[in-house]
Amino acid sequence: MTAPIIVQDLSMAYGSRLIQQGLNFEIQRGEIFVIMGGSGCGKSTLLRHLIGLQTPAGGRVLIQGQDFWAADDAARQALQRQFGVLFQSGALWSSMTLNENVSLIIEQHKPGLSPATIAELAAFKLALVGLRGFDDYYPSEISGGMKKRAGLARALAMDPQILFIDEPSAGLDPISSKNLDDLILELRDSLGATVVMVTHELASIFAIADRAVFLDAETKTMRALGSPQELLLHGDAQLRNFLSRGQAKALTEEKTHE
């Protein structure tokens, strides 16, 4: 079976400004794959290329063996239907309740179901992320962590085969962030979905990543690819710098917790 996502010689640019080039990696079925790197290195841009929001400047992205950007609109939409995306802010639709946020997607993609079934299915997805009973709340009435969870429930609406998550820990306290990590891990294990996550939080990376790719802003390319343990032993200077500063931060955080 081919890998669900294959990135071949991808380069990304905004107009004439090059962001990254020479990206080559495969994301295996069922793994949690992390895109990491410092601020401004193009992590989120890479995610936008993978989910079809931005066109590559060069190279190919194969989703389930199909060249995403060479496919026609219908094929591309069919591929996107297998995606679930959790945006950095949650990106909940503010004029809808949490249940409506989830059920809108189910309603549009599974037209045969009765409204009651759709609402119940949406409530079940919300329960999966720990928001049982919050169906009638509006996004403005819940906390940041809950918004992320609700965004995750919406991403799960269509039982996606690939779950994309942008900076799950951004704006969350360490405990909420850890809970969200645990939830992502738990959902991956029970649903068997492939998870692609953008983050610079080393705690998250070492807690849940199976493999990670490290992007560098200066050289504008990927410097390392492998499991977190392999990355720890990797010889690349940029990566070592990134990891050691992060570790120092993690250590000071631990000290303050003590």
Add this chain to the structure above:
Amino acid sequence: MRRFHVLPDSPPASSAQPGQRWVFEGSWCLNEGLPAVADLLGQASPLPASPAKIALDASAVSTWDSGFAMLLNRLILQLQGQGAQLDLSALPQGLRRLLQLAQLGQPPEPQSRAKPGAVQKLGEATLKLWADMQAFARFIGELLLAGLQSLGGRGSFRSRDFWAVVEQVGPQALGIVSLISFLVGLILAYMGAAQLALFGAQIYIADLVSIGMVREIGALMTGIVIAGRSGAAFAAQLGTMQVNEEIDAYRTAGLAPMQFLVLPRVLALLCMTPLLTIYSSVMGILAGALVVVLVFGLDATAYFHQTLEVLTLTDFWVGLLKGGVYGAMVGLSGCLRGMQCGRSAQAVGDAATSAVVTGILLIVVTASMLTIMFYKLGI
């Protein structure tokens, strides 16, 4: 193929109570349609004597999705509600974990979302109107204070911000103001001509159009165009800044948003609307000339001569004053709604809508007040 059947479960030697094994087989996905919980219970009835021992067995299920998980979740809740003892060990591990996840988390306190009665609605609307009026008065006060402080040299907006707004509300509005004023002038001329032609007094079209445009319509049309253009833009800009916490950033940096954001906008409108009003009046008068010359065959010189004859400087000042007042109203309502904006996309839309509605309402109310006042004063 989906299959569901119920088998008697041989009890362990220690227990005398016989149980049931509910077996799910085949593909259980939403796409293929799932049975209702009641159907499953019907197939299994009668349930064994209480406490019923039931094992759910999905080891022979080939494919499933969250629809199946939802069905089992509901089934389990219902059976547990009836006091049954459930054995879930024969469910696939992923499914079991999913069901556990769905049971976690505390539901919130129930919210009261009772619909208010008519009296309550009326009361709330009245209170809201009162609060709105207070907010408007406070806003004007704060703005005046900010203006005075700026004049006194204590903190001032950046002149670049002011000129950018001037450009936006003035020159960039010329196109739409031209079009609307020209067409309104045309309508005025035609309407007047229809009556005046009855007794051969077409030349007085000039009186009608020029006094009408200069005293009333020029300012009114400008005000309405500005309300739709700039009032909405102000509310949307300030509202988005509110959403992005930019306004909070001004406050925490010790800078008054009134001085830096509201004052330049209101001042720019206060300066530009009188100028646009003059422009609008000129366009209306030109449109009148066109009608008079092309349609009614009068001499253009006669039309302009009559116009100059009848227009007084007072008319001009009245129009200018009205333009300024309308501009201030639009600026105030746009900025007020923007500053009051909530923190969501929906709220920004509401702010822009409300800014236009408030702006036009204020224009019409002050227009009537001023017209009556000038009439009583004989101006």
